Amino acid sequence: MASPDALQTPTLDAEAPELIQRVTEEGGYAFSTMAALAAGGDLRAAEAAREMAWEQLHSGPWSSVLPVWRDAYSMACLHVAKAQYARGELKEAFRVLDMGLIMGGTLLRKDLDAALHRLSAETANADTVAAKGKDEEEGAQKSASGRKANEVDEAEVLRALPRKSLSCSPVIISDSMAHWPARKKWGDMEYLKRVAGERTVPVEVGKNYLCSDWKQELITFSEFLRRIQSFDGTSDDPTYLAQHPLFDQISDLRKDILIPDYCFAGGGELRSLNAWFGPAGTVTPLHHDPHHNILAQVVGRKYVRLYPASISEELYPYSETMLHNSSKVDLDNIDETQFPKVQELEFLDCILEEGDMLYIPPRWWHYVRALTVSYSVSFWWSDCGSSCPS
Numbered sequence: 016m017a018s019p020d021a022l023q024t025p026t027l028d029a030e031a032p033e034l035i036q037r038v039t040e041e042g043g044y045a046f047s048t049m050a051a052l053a054a055g056g057d058l059r060a061a062e063a064a065r066e067m068a069w070e071q072l073h074s075g076p077w078s079s080v081l082p083v084w085r086d087a088y089s090m091a092c093l094h095v096a097k098a099q100y101a102r103g104e105l106k107e108a109f110r111v112l113d114m115g116l117i118m119g120g121t122l123l124r125k126d127l128d129a130a131l132h133r134l135s136a137e138t139a140n141a142d143t144v145a146a147k148g149k150d151e152e153e154g155a156q157k158s159a160s161g162r163k164a165n166e167v168d169e170a171e172v173l174r175a176l177p178r179k180s181l182s183c184s185p186v187i188i189s190d191s192m193a194h195w196p197a198r199k200k201w202g203d204m205e206y207l208k209r210v211a212g213e214r215t216v217p218v219e220v221g222k223n224y225l226c227s228d229w230k231q232e233l234i235t236f237s238e239f240l241r242r243i244q245s246f247d248g249t250s251d252d253p254t255y256l257a258q259h260p261l262f263d264q265i266s267d268l269r270k271d272i273l274i275p276d277y278c279f280a281g282g283g284e285l286r287s288l289n290a291w292f293g294p295a296g297t298v299t300p301l302h303h304d305p306h307h308n309i310l311a312q313v314v315g316r317k318y319v320r321l322y323p324a325s326i327s328e329e330l331y332p333y334s335e336t337m338l339h340n341s342s343k344v345d346l347d348n349i350d351e352t353q354f355p356k357v358q359e360l361e362f363l364d365c366i367l368e369e370g371d372m373l374y375i376p377p378r379w380w381h382y383v384r385a386l387t388v389s390y391s392v393s394f395w396w397s398d399c400g401s402s403c404p405s
């Protein structure tokens with residue numbers, strides 16, 4: 016049951032008049048009227064305001080959405096959640112606040128976080144028990160060189176990468192995260208359900224993001240964990256919580272990880288922390304990123320294949336702007352007529368074991384396949400000009 020006192024929203028209370036003024040200047044008269052009613056606790060007005068802001072967020076490409084509408088969306092979410100909370104509708108309030116964090120602007124983030132914190136504390140003792148499943152383990156198979164990426168010769172590649180300090184080459188860093196609380200806690204589904212079960216997260220469903228039937232969904236973390244447990248690799252497509260800033264969204268999970276010191280070497284600046292959680296069989300197709308990356312393997316194992324930035328043209332990057340950092344080559348099923356030389360290209364590969372971190376230099380191509388249920392965290396950072404040669 017919700018406690019009688021309301022969810023506190025100090026930033027909203029302070030910023031509301033100016034925010035409403037700015038929305039009105041952008042023509043959002045109806046929104047402003049509804050927001051004013053919502054401030055008095057009117058749930059239907061709050062929902063109407065949220066709908067209006069949602070429409071604005073979907074009125075064109077994301078980059079053209081005015082920031083004021085993103086803040087307006089957060090504002091409406093806070094009003095909806097407050098009204099739901101007052102009615103004891105805690106699950107609904109969780110979802111709405113998470114939507115505010117995922118889709119909204121930065122202005123009211125503190126209030127969204129504080130409200131979620133309050134809800135989490137109140138539901139901490141809720142019954143979250145469910146059957147614990149077995150991790151799916153995909154056996155690595157022996158094969159000749161020029162093998163497909165899903166045919167891993169474990170003996171050959173295991174720990175094939177050199178172990179040394181960070182350089183311009185990929186390197187595995189072992190035994191550097193034993194002290195992370197996540198290493199002990201995340202193996203326990205009940206813990207994850209307890210701290211994040213009610214939270215809404217964006218997930219990807221499909222073979223991989225380059226496939227036509229790939230889609231995105233918003234589901235609760237509990238539902239996500241249920242899908243991981245029940246995924247058998249045959250009937251459905253895997254659900255992948257991929258490249259999501261989960262730790263900005265769920266502060267309890269952020270407490271479980273530590274930023275590796277390497278990310279600050281050379282005066283670098285941290286760019287993003289992302290979660291990559293999923294069942295065995297998720298694939299991130301061959302692509303490259305502009306930043307330095309430490310991919311930390313907290314739970315489970317992953318196969319990673321890497322090609323240097325210097326051979327980019329031989330990997331047939333897409334020409335479209337959105338996909339220019341992805342390769343047209345499907346490493347799981349290489350089309351040899353279209354890409355005859357790819358089999359001959361040299362690559363590095365490894366199995367990233369639980370507790371390992373992999374340093375991936377900027378613009379190095381990488382393909383990643385989960386061999387078991389897998390929870391990884393990536394840390395992207397930029398340096399100050401002394402970048403590795405491409």
Ligand SMILES: O=C(O)CCC(=O)C(=O)O
Pocket residue numbers: 291298299304308310381383384391393
């Ligand atoms: O783990 C994965 O599936 C992909 C990770 C990745 O591409 C990255 O960290 O940049």
Ligand SMILES: [Fe+2]
Pocket residue numbers: 302303304381
């Ligand atoms: Fe990547």
